[in-house]
Amino acid sequence: MNSDKLLEDLESLVMNASKMPFTNKKMIEEEELLQIIDDLKESMPSELEQSKKVLAERDKIISDAQHHADSMVAQAKDYIAKLTEESELVRQAQEHANQIIQNANQSSEELKSSSITYAGDVLKYVETTLDKTLSSIKQNRDSLLQSNHQDKNKK
Numbered sequence: 001m002n003s004d005k006l007l008e009d010l011e012s013l014v015m016n017a018s019k020m021p022f023t024n025k026k027m028i029e030e031e032e033l034l035q036i037i038d039d040l041k042e043s044m045p046s047e048l049e050q051s052k053k054v055l056a057e058r059d060k061i062i063s064d065a066q067h068h069a070d071s072m073v074a075q076a077k078d079y080i081a082k083l084t085e086e087s088e089l090v091r092q093a094q095e096h097a098n099q100i101i102q103n104a105n106q107s108s109e110e111l112k113s114s115s116i117t118y119a120g121d122v123l124k125y126v127e128t129t130l131d132k133t134l135s136s137i138k139q140n141r142d143s144l145l146q147s148n149h150q151d152k153n154k155k
Contacts, residue, residue: 003043003133010036010136025147033144040133051126058119065111072104 013033017026076097 003040003047003129006036006040006043007133007136010040010140014140025150027147028144030144033140037137037140040137044130044133047126047129051123054119054122058115061115062112065108065115069104069108073101076100076104 010033013028013036014026017028019026079100080093080097
């Protein structure tokens with residue numbers, strides 16, 4: 001189960017809890033709350049693993065782009081070496097090869113930049129989700145402990 005669904009379950013548990021008479025407190029089934037917290041703890045490693053896969057995919061895309069750019073550069077150099085007939089043909093070939101190299105380098109940089117941006121966005125999403133999950137767990141734990149402390153003080 002993913003953390004978003006578990007957070008919704010946790011919210012539902014709190015919202016649907018019975019109110020204690022004459023107070024602003026609610027009573028929550030401890031076992032059910034602890035089960036949701038345990039499920040949240042279990043779901044976090046899978047989301048982290050998913051972000052690692054995204055990073056590995058990003059690295060592969062960057063590597064493929066670099067290999068593609070290297071191949072294009074090698075092709076351009078081969079093209080220049082083969083065109084040695086007349087000076088005009090050589091000049092034109094050099095211009096064409098330089099354009100290919102420039103295009104290849106530009107394409108490589110654009111692909112690298114977009115891959116890094118994509119990976120950054122995914123990691124930001126995972127970070128935000130984990131922050132929300134952790135914050136919710138802390139709030140619910142504090143509320144539970146506070147409720148328990150108040151119950152003990154009443155006795």
